[in-house]
Amino acid sequence: MDENNVSELENAVLMEYTQIAQTMKRFNHVCKELSQNPNEQLLLQLRHLEQKMGLVLTLYKASVWSVIMDEQQQ
Structure with missing residues (x-):
């Protein structure tokens, strides 16, 4: 196999990394704009x-606590 050739899986992974990098660049640009002009x-x-x-976090904690207490009672 030639060193310059990559498998389909490797190519797919590289494409995903490229898309993530582009998304992060756009995200960084938007964050800079928002910080300069709120x-x-x-x-x-x-x-x-x-x-x-x-509120959601509080309700979630309460429900987890309830499940734990129910299991301890059984």
Whole structure:
């Protein structure tokens, strides 16, 4: 097998890495733009989402605690 040739699987993996690298570059660019020019509407939406995530995490912890307590009682 020639060193310059890669298998289909290797090629697929390399393509995935290329796509991830491009996505990360775009993500980095968007983050820089947002940090330099904050979007107040987006910040409000993210704060609202953060509050909801806190509630979801609290409910999740409570349900896990409930399952653990039920198993201990049995």
